């Protein structure tokens with residue numbers, strides 16, 4: 381039985397005038413002043429565009445529902461824009477989550493991670509927590525990934541991580557070198573290309589390559605170019621079978637949270 385207390389009636393009474401107002405569905409203004417640029421997070425201090433703020437504000441009213449419909453619509457739109465199939469795109473709470481799940485899925489005690497140094501530190505941390513060996517290969521003198529050295533670093537590698545443009549150097553690895561990595565990486569390994577900053581460069585994306593390669597995963601995020609780091613929207617693009625290996629960890633994360641621990 382639902383018990384209705386005096387206090388809950390008072391709270392409802394206070395909320396009723398608000399229900400009649402639609403102010404919350406109107407886009408809030410952009411930040412009045414940009415006071416801090418936090419270089420270590422690579423965020424946009426300007427925040428999302430007016431259109432994005434309006435859409436987000438309008439969606440508050442549907443926050444009681446799980447967002448699957450929106451996720452599938454986003455995946456479908458991105459797939460259409462990129463000329464790939466809908467089931468080659470999966471939506472995550474930020475690309476960092478997708479990246480961590482990729483490391484957990486593709487590495488292990490007998491399958492290491494190969495990545496550049498310096499580069500984005502998250503895959504190394506995830507591999508260490510997965511008891512996988514980590515082979516860090518210095519960038520070349522031009523600050524590009526040293527693909528031949530990365531290919532030779534670990535014949536048992538489960539995953540090669542390539543951040544393009546690279547964080548923190550902002551440098552590009554030539555497309556031909558990435559193609560070479562894909563063609564010559566250790567058997568059974570997956571190449572993960574992190575394109576968090578690709579919109580800021582003239583370089584072509586690897587997204588369309590997933591049509592021909594089922595051992596390639598590409599990551600994209602709304603955090604950087606769209607100034608939406610707080611909204612936590614990221615995409616993983618790859619063969620459906622590859623995405624299914626990441627999805628296992630989404631379920632495990634939900635379960636471990638319910639059990640009171642974190643993955």
Ligand SMILES: Cc1ncc(COP(=O)(O)O)c(C=O)c1O
Pocket residue numbers: 421422473474475476477479500543547574576600601602603609612613614
């Ligand atoms: C290279 C790179 N990949 C992924 C991420 C994580 O992005 P997201 O906010 O989508 O989790 C970052 C964030 O700084 C990054 O620099």
